[in-house]
Each structure stands twice: as structure tokens, then as C-alpha cells.
Amino acid sequence: MTxxxxxxxxxxxxxxxxxxxxxxxxxxxxxxxxxxYDEFDQGVNAPLAxxxxxxxxxxxxxxxxxEAVAFNWTTGSxxxxxxxxxxxxxxxxxxxxxxxxxxxDMGKASFQKKYSVKEFNDLLLGLNLTPGVETTIEAKVVxxxxxxxxxxxxTTTLKVTPYQPVSTTLYLIGDAxxxxxxxxxxxPLTLNPSSPGRFSWQGRLKAGSFKFITTKGAFxxxxxxxxxxxxxxxxxxxxxxxNQFTITTPGLYSISISLLDKTISIEEGSAPPYSELWIVGDAxxxxxxxxxxxxxxxxxxxxxxFTYNEVLKAGEFKFPTSTGNWxxxxxxxxxxxxxxxxxxxxxxxxxxxxxxxxITTAGAYKxxxxxxxxxxxxxxxxxxxxxxxVGDAxxxxxxxxxxxxFVKDASNPFIFTxxxxxxxxxxxxxxxxxxxxxxxxxxxxxxxxxxxxxxKFVPGGQPDNKWKISADQAGNYKIxxxxxxxxxxxxxx
Numbered sequence: 001m002t003x004x005x006x007x008x009x010x011x012x013x014x015x016x017x018x019x020x021x022x023x024x025x026x027x028x029x030x031x032x033x034x035x036x037y038d039e040f041d042q043g044v045n046a047p048l049a050x051x052x053x054x055x056x057x058x059x060x061x062x063x064x065x066x067e068a069v070a071f072n073w074t075t076g077s078x079x080x081x082x083x084x085x086x087x088x089x090x091x092x093x094x095x096x097x098x099x100x101x102x103x104x105d106m107g108k109a110s111f112q113k114k115y116s117v118k119e120f121n122d123l124l125l126g127l128n129l130t131p132g133v134e135t136t137i138e139a140k141v142v143x144x145x146x147x148x149x150x151x152x153x154x155t156t157t158l159k160v161t162p163y164q165p166v167s168t169t170l171y172l173i174g175d176a177x178x179x180x181x182x183x184x185x186x187x188p189l190t191l192n193p194s195s196p197g198r199f200s201w202q203g204r205l206k207a208g209s210f211k212f213i214t215t216k217g218a219f220x221x222x223x224x225x226x227x228x229x230x231x232x233x234x235x236x237x238x239x240x241x242x243n244q245f246t247i248t249t250p251g252l253y254s255i256s257i258s259l260l261d262k263t264i265s266i267e268e269g270s271a272p273p274y275s276e277l278w279i280v281g282d283a284x285x286x287x288x289x290x291x292x293x294x295x296x297x298x299x300x301x302x303x304x305x306f307t308y309n310e311v312l313k314a315g316e317f318k319f320p321t322s323t324g325n326w327x328x329x330x331x332x333x334x335x336x337x338x339x340x341x342x343x344x345x346x347x348x349x350x351x352x353x354x355x356x357x358x359i360t361t362a363g364a365y366k367x368x369x370x371x372x373x374x375x376x377x378x379x380x381x382x383x384x385x386x387x388x389x390v391g392d393a394x395x396x397x398x399x400x401x402x403x404x405x406f407v408k409d410a411s412n413p414f415i416f417t418x419x420x421x422x423x424x425x426x427x428x429x430x431x432x433x434x435x436x437x438x439x440x441x442x443x444x445x446x447x448x449x450x451x452x453x454x455x456k457f458v459p460g461g462q463p464d465n466k467w468k469i470s471a472d473q474a475g476n477y478k479i480x481x482x483x484x485x486x487x488x489x490x491x492x493x
Contacts (some may be wrong), residue, residue, distance in 0.1 A: 002255045014271070021381065022470070024336070025086070025463060027095040033473045034372060038226050040049075042287035044100055045077045045078075045080070046074055046075060046077065047074070047076070047077070047154075048074060048075075048076035048077070048141065048143050048151075048152045048153065048154045048256055049074045049154055050071065050072070050073045050139060050140070050141045050154045050155065050156045051071075051072050051073070051156060051270050052069055052071055052072070052156060052158050053069055053070040053071075053137070054069050054133070054158070054260075055068070055158070055159065056159035056160070056161075057069050057120070057160050057161070058134075058160075058161040058464065059117050059120060059121045059124075059160070059161060059162050059163050060117065060163060061117070061118075061121070061165060061166065061196050061197070061422075062196075062260055063117055064116065064117045064118040064121075064196050065116055065117070065118065066116065066117050066254065066327070066360040067114055067116060067117075067409070068115050068117045069110055069114075069120060069158065070113065070115075070363075071089060071113045071114075071139055071480065072112050072156070072312065073111055073112075073141045073143075074111070074142040075111070076152050077143075077152065077339035078145045078150075079145060079148075079150050081145055081147075081148060081150070082428045083145050083146045083147050083243065084108050084109075084145075084146045085108065085144065085145055085146070085351075086104060086105075086106070086108045086109075086143070086144050086146060087104055087106040087107070087109055087110060087141055087144075088104065088105075088106060088141070088144075089103070089106055089113050089139065089140070089141050089144055090102070090103055090104075090139065090140040090141075090142070091104075091123065091127070091136055091137055091138070091139050091140075092127060092137065093127055093129070093135065093136075093138070093409055094136040094137060095138075095357070096138075098138070098140060099350070100127065101140075101436065102123050102126065102447070106410045106480070107117070108146075109113065109483075110420060112246045112420050113478065118196075118337045120160075120162075121162045121163055121165065122165075123160040123175075124160055125162055126136070127423050129162050129165035129250070130159065130162075130163075130165070130231050131158070131162050131163050131340055132161065132163065132432075133141070133161065133379060134159055134160070134493075135159070135160055135161070136157050136158070136159050136160075137157065137158055137160055138156070138158075139155060139156050139157070139292050140153055140154070140155040141153065141154060141160060144210055155429060166196060166197040166199075166259035166260060167214035167215075167259065167350050168191060169188070169191070169214060169215065169216075170188070170189045170191070170199045170212050170213075170214060170223070170257065170259070171186035171187060171189065171212060171213050171214070171215075171216055172186060172187040172188075172189065172201060172210055172212060172255075173186045173187070173207060173210060173211060173212070173213050173219075173222075174209050174210030174211060174244060174245075175206065175248040176205045176206050176209055176210045176245075176246075177205065177206075177208075178209050178445070178454040179183055179445075180201060180299070183213060183217050183218060183219050183352070184216060184217045184447075184449075184470065185216075185335070185448070185449070186213055186216055187201070187274065187445070188201075188216075188259065188447075189255070190214075190444055191200040196260065197257075197258055197259035197260040197261075198256075198257065198258050198259075198260075199255075199256075199257045199259070200254070200255065200256050200257070200271070201255045201451075202252070202253070202255070202487065203252070203253070203301075203303070204250070204252055204253070204303050205247045205250065205251065205252075205253045206245055206247065206250050206345060207247055207248060207249070207250050208246075209225065209244040209245060209247070210243065210244060210245055210247070211224045211225070211242075211275065212232075212257070213243045214222075215457050216447065220235065220236060220237070220238070221234060221235060221236045222234075222235045222236070223259070223262075223306065223371060224241070224242060224243050224244060225243040225244055225245050226243075226262065229245070229262060229264075229266070229404065230263055230264060230265065231262060231264070232257070232259070232262040232263065232264050233262065233461045237371050245264075245266065247421075249268070251268055251269070251271045252268070252269040252270065252271040252303065253266060253267065253268055253269060254266075255267075255373075257303070268295070271303070271305050272304045272371050272372070273333040273347075273369065273371060274321050275298065275303070276295070276296075276298075276321075276322075277295075277296045277306050277319050277320075277321060277323075277331070277369070278294060278295050278296060278319065278320050278321075278323060279293060279294050279295075279296060279308050279317050279318075279319055279367075280293040280295035280317065280318060280319075280320055281315060281316045281317030281318060281356065282313065282315035282316060282317075283312045283313050283314065283315035283317045283358075283359040284310070284312065284315075284317055285310065285311075290320065290324060290325065290326055290490075291323060291324050291325060292323070293323060294310070294368075294427055296308045296319070296369065297454075297486075299444065299456075300424050300444045300445060300454070301456075301478065302444055303372055304371045304372035304373075305368065305369070305370050305371075306368075306370075306371070307366070307367065307368050307369075307371075307486075308366075308367045308369075308371045308418065309364075309365070309366045309367070309381065309484050309486060310364070310484070310485070311362075311363065311364050311365075311484075312359045312362060312363070312364075312365050313359065313362050313373060314359055314360060314361070314362045315358070315359055316356040316357065316358050316359075317356060317357055317359070318331070318332050318354075318355070318356045318357065319331040319332070319369065320349075326351060327350055327351060328350075328351060329344070329346075329347055329348065329350065329351065330348050330351045331345055331347055331348075331353075331369065331376075332345070332346060332347075332354075332355040332356065333345065333346075333349045333355050333356070333357050334346055334355075335355065335358070336353075336355045336356060337357070338355075338357060340357065340359075340378045342377075343376055343377060344374075344376075345369065345374055345375065345376040357378065361380070363380055363381075364380065364382070364414070364484055365378060365379065365381055366378075366381045366457075366484075367379075367380050381484060383408075383413040383414050383483055383484065384431045384432075384439075384483065385408075386405065386406075386408070386431065386432065386478075387405070387406040387408070387416045387429055387430075387431060387441070387483070388403035388405050388406065388429060388430050388431075388432075389401040389402060389403060389406065389427055389429060389431065389479075390406075390416060390426075390427065390428060390429075390430055391402040391425055391426045391427030391428060391466060391467075392425035392426060392427075392468045392475075393422050393423050393424065393425035393426055393429050393467075393468075394422065394423075395420060395421060395428040396423075400430065400433060400434060400435065400436055402431055402433065403418070403430060403433060403435050404418070404444060405418075406418045406429070406479075406481065413465060414482055414483050414484040414485070415480065415481070415482055415483075416480075416481045416483065417478060417479065417480050417481070418478070418479045419476075419477070419478045419479075419493070420477070421474075421475070421476050421477075422469050422475065422476075423469065423474050424469055424471040424473075424474045425441045425468070425469055426466040426467065426468050427466060427467050427469070428440050428441070428461075428465070428466045428467065429441040429442070429455075429481065430461075430462075433479055436461060437460055437461060438459065438460075438461060438471075439457065439458065439459050439463045440457075440458045440463070441455045441456070441457055441458070441481065441483065441486075442455065442456055442458045442464075442465045443455065443456070443465050443466065443467050444456045444465070446465045446466065447465075447466070447467075447468040448464075448467050448468070449463075449467065449468055449469065449470065449473060450467075450469065450473050450477070450490035450492070451490075452467060452488055452490070453488060453489065454486060454487060454488065455481060455483075455486045455487065455488045456486060457483070457486065473492075475492050475493070476492070476493040477491060477492055477493060478489055478490075478491040478493055479491075
């Protein structure tokens, strides 16, 4: 007799009791199996349902990074197929039957979609909702069983009020500003990337008036002076008051703006101690002629910075703050014949003691004197072997791997020329190919045009200023670039 037979054959006395026990165990087993299956299967056989974390949403740009709303849905049913389920979320105006819906493919095992305030506002404006007006939108989630034609959908509604985002660009315009009333050449402010609507600018303002425009080349819309000196007003029509801010004392100013609050702060800074400087000495072209020394160039993007680029002879030099007077104040080294690799500089009242820098190896040099940091850089200069044009204004477009080349002058290594077409668009000059992080020659400020006469060597290509050719300026040009003296000449052919 086998062990199994021993288990199944029971003594007669215990047969009735054992049979009942066996029946009870069997019933319990079936019940447990049914409960476990039902619990497992519940998640894939329940009706699909969609809900929102809020019943209504009023969006505010001041909290653009915060969560606006979350859409949540249940698993839905796979109709007993044991196949996976994928989900798609649709959003549209109520009553539009999702004909112009924003569609988000949510994939599998995903049961929620969250939107930040900025994301949701951009989505709503894309649906042509009116800023500041409450509108009802409809949401729909569609489930689809993988490998089948089985699907389900459910909808819900949400009341929303979007906002009109403030501009991401802002420009200074006016006779007090560096570029005057030219809307095409307005001076850009810098946007704070982490704070919507916050802009700043620092530079020199002349006596005169100014306001702000949001789009280069367009006088409207503009931000003008509001009820006080610290308030802005948004102007969209020529019929509205054109009140402007006024500068009475020329100088260096810092401007901070919040378009969300419509507030402005204008603070007068300390201007550079000198707006003109010269270089004198037998190392320079004009030698020791104090009545006619060579003049340094002021950096138009930073009035504290002066540059002098030239072929220097072996000899001495220093920087007078005025001409025609040896008793004027001078910028001089900290010690006589200070090593050219050192950056120290000092202002010597009356020019005594008489300290000078000394060039021992004649050649091309670039000198940068910063009156704010009180540092000087004196660097020997070698012309680049190549120079290129890149940009949608050029024949090669934005192809950094094969930009349009300049031609290097055979008799003067510092001169490069290009003769050919320029289209409406932007351009700048890389020194090498294949590297957007390489060195460039660029305009001193952004969006200069063919009237530009100065260029600037920009290591690493930042800040990314470019020339901008308008449609009426497009044509064939001869461009001459002097990389030593950092000058440019556009000649229309």
C-alpha cells in the first residue's frame, strides 16, 4: 500500500468527522483563491475615472515655478487580457470636442500629470484662452490595452484663468541712452533667468529722457514713467500718455526693473574718474609728445575699461590723464619697469615719482587698463591664422563646421577682407571652425549694423553679440577687419 493510499483510507470511526473536515478545508481554499483573484484583478477591471487636484485655477506669474494643477486617473480595465494599459491625456476648451486639443502621451503605469504655473499658462494660451478671463476647459484621458483594439475614456472639467506673460526682452530707448531714439538699435537690458520680468542694466546715460520698449524695431508696446519715479505704466497705443524718465546729470547709472510689479529703481553710480586717457613714451608711435600723445579707446560696453592696441617699439611708456602738461596725473606701474606680466597699476598725482613700463621686445601688443579694478594687462599679440563669417546673413549660414572664410592680407597679417553677399540676418566672426565655444571677433554691443566701426575680441564667445543686417542693408559688401586695432569697415559694392 502506498503512502497516498494511507492518507486517503481512514478508519471507519473517523470517516464522518474527517470527511466533514476535508470538505471545510476545500471550501476555505476555494474562498481564499476567489478573494485573492478578485483583489488582484480589481485594479485592471475597475471603470476608468479622471479627477483634478483643484476645481478652479487662477494662475499668477509671480509663482511661475509652483504647481498649478494635477490630473489624476485610475487604472481602468484590461478586460481580462492580462495585457498592459497605456494612457493619453487630452486638454481643450469645453464644447470643442477636443478638435484643437493639447495631447500628452503618458505611456504605461502612469496615473498623474502635473503642470507648473508657467507650463499650464503656456498651454492655455496655446488654446487661445483670454488672459484674465475665467474659462472652462475639458480634460479627457484615454486608456488603450496593448496589443488590442480595446480602449476606454473618461472626461472632467476645470475652470481656469490664465495670465498674459510679461515680455522676456526689454530695451532702453531715448536721447539719454547710448543709442538714442533708434528702435532698431535700442539698448538691451539683461533678463534675470530665474525671476520672470526682472531686468537690469548698468551704463552711462546722457542728459535727456528715456523709456523702454519690449521689441526691437517697434515703438509699441512700451513701458513709460508711471505716477511716481519708481513706477512703470504699460503703454499700447499712441493715444495714451507718453511720459518718460528724465536724466539731468550725465553719468553712470544702474537700472533695475520688475515688470510684474511695474516698479523701477534708477541709481546713480560713481562714474569713472576719467573719460579720456592717453599713452606717451618712446615705445609709442607719437613718442614723448605730450601735446599730441596717442589716445586710448574707451570700451563702449564698459566705460571703466580703456584699450590700446599697437605695434610698439622698444622703449618706455605711461598714461597721462590730460594732454599738454607733464605735471598732470598719470597712471603708472607700482614700481619702475614693472614686469609686463604683472597687473598692478596706480594713479600718481602730478606724475611724481616718475614710474614707467618698459618694452624690451618690439612688436604688436594689446593693452587693457581697467580703472574699476585698477588692473592692467599688457599682452604681446599674434594675428590669428584664419578668420571666418558665420550667421544667417552669410553664405554659409550658421554652419560652424564650414563657415565662410575671410582672406588674409599677404602684406599685413592683421588685415582680413571678405567680398561677397550679405543677407538680412545676423553675423559674427569665429577665429576657428567647429567650435561655438571658441574665440570670436564681435561687435562691442549687440545688434550693431553696417555703420559699425569697432570690433572686440571675445574669448570663448561670451557675451554673444552679433551684427544685424536689415533687409534694406542687404547686398554685396567688402568687409575689412583689422584684428590688431580692432576696427571694421563695411563697404557696400
